[in-house]
Amino acid sequence: MKVKVGVNGYGTIGKRVAYAVTKQDDMELTGVTKTKPDFEAYRAKELGIPVYAASEEFLSRFEKAGFEVAGTLSDLLEEVDVIVDATPGGMGAKNKVLYEKAGVKAIFQGGEKATTAEVSFVAQANYEKALGKDYVRVVSCNTTGLTRTLSAIQEYIDYVYAVMIRRAADPNDAKRGPVNAITPSVTVPSHHGPDVQTVIPINIETSAFVVPTTLMHVHSIMVELKKPVEAKDVVDIFENTTRVLLFEKEKGFDSTAQLIELARDLHREWNNLYEIAVWKESISVRGNRLFYIQAVHQESDVVPENIDAIRAMFEMADKWESIRKTNESLGILK
Numbered sequence: 001m002k003v004k005v006g007v008n009g010y011g012t013i014g015k016r017v018a019y020a021v022t023k024q025d026d027m028e029l030t031g032v033t034k035t036k037p038d039f040e041a042y043r044a045k046e047l048g049i050p051v052y053a054a055s056e057e058f059l060s061r062f063e064k065a066g067f068e069v070a071g072t073l074s075d076l077l078e079e080v081d082v083i084v085d086a087t088p089g090g091m092g093a094k095n096k097v098l099y100e101k102a103g104v105k106a107i108f109q110g111g112e113k114a115t116t117a118e119v120s121f122v123a124q125a126n127y128e129k130a131l132g133k134d135y136v137r138v139v140s141c142n143t144t145g146l147t148r149t150l151s152a153i154q155e156y157i158d159y160v161y162a163v164m165i166r167r168a169a170d171p172n173d174a175k176r177g178p179v180n181a182i183t184p185s186v187t188v189p190s191h192h193g194p195d196v197q198t199v200i201p202i203n204i205e206t207s208a209f210v211v212p213t214t215l216m217h218v219h220s221i222m223v224e225l226k227k228p229v230e231a232k233d234v235v236d237i238f239e240n241t242t243r244v245l246l247f248e249k250e251k252g253f254d255s256t257a258q259l260i261e262l263a264r265d266l267h268r269e270w271n272n273l274y275e276i277a278v279w280k281e282s283i284s285v286r287g288n289r290l291f292y293i294q295a296v297h298q299e300s301d302v303v304p305e306n307i308d309a310i311r312a313m314f315e316m317a318d319k320w321e322s323i324r325k326t327n328e329s330l331g332i333l334k
């Protein structure tokens, strides 16, 4: 049996998740919703993806443009086993009543509060917690990045302090930036630390700044160690951690620009870099403190998590089988 998947909100995350669903042999993409017949709606149609109006109120826009939709969101909900909600942050919680009414399982994204779902999810850290669940939240791109590396070294962690340097906007966003400024999140901790704690139980504080770039987020991480570890052991751990890759400045990876260039060189769709990129030279231990620096491709690291969340919710595979299938299907390097 293939799980029928719908995507509500065909934007930055939604279109990538929809694509990833089409690459799975145990899932099928039933359709996606759009609020208007823009170029993304036409492109979806060209790809053979049924396009539904996101609600009745948007139907007239499609009618006016002569764009034939397959129905509305409520029609899509009748067809699917699970809906991936990738609408703008905060909207998923409001949509949840529709999903409950339709009796359809739902996945929410990191822009929703943890209380919207039964479990907050990062596959390699807590896949089992999502087994059989109806509502799962894939945490934000930054939280996913922090959780992937920190869960790998969890046994050594006494306390984590991390600073998030966040991209101002996604490349397709001409409204928000980049801006000529550095904008701090003045609430400390930023939401990222408490969000990591919804997935793994560690001590962590975070602060965050927005900077003028569209190319990835960067995290500067300091861990107070519970027990001694050497830098070379942490290198070994990360080398053996799925969805984490080590990069060397020595080899020309000076900045996020070269990481994105590598994703282009790999002919990754939308230059997705699903893996968290840790700078190898940055991994260092001084006294009882471990330091490292990593980069997160905000548009894509959560995509494989959505796919694994679907498998967990339908108990279609165990953790490592699901991660392996997802990795292989998306060309994730390890």
Ligand SMILES: NC(=O)C1=CN([C@@H]2O[C@H](COP(=O)(O)OP(=O)(O)OC[C@H]3O[C@@H](n4cnc5c(N)ncnc54)[C@H](O)[C@@H]3O)[C@@H](O)[C@H]2O)C=CC1
Pocket (backbone or CB within 6 Å): 008, 009, 010, 011, 012, 013, 014, 033, 034, 035, 054, 055, 086, 087, 088, 089, 090, 091, 109, 110, 111, 112, 139, 140, 141, 170, 298, 299, 302
């Ligand atoms: N862009 C990013 O870096 C990341 C975003 N997220 C989270 O993913 C979620 C979606 O974010 P993005 O994809 O970046 O947003 P986006 O703005 O690129 O896409 C949202 C899509 O939903 C559509 N939409 C708006 N109102 C709608 C409605 N009533 N019904 C259905 N669709 C509607 C928009 O037209 C757009 O196509 C948010 O929770 C966000 O926090 C998570 C990880 C990374």
Ligand SMILES: O=C(OP(=O)(O)O)[C@H](O)COP(=O)(O)O
Pocket (backbone or CB within 6 Å): 089, 110, 111, 140, 141, 142, 143, 166, 298
């Ligand atoms: O939704 C996201 O970015 P956005 O809200 O700035 O578009 C990304 O998940 C990164 O956000 P975060 O810094 O809240 O993890």
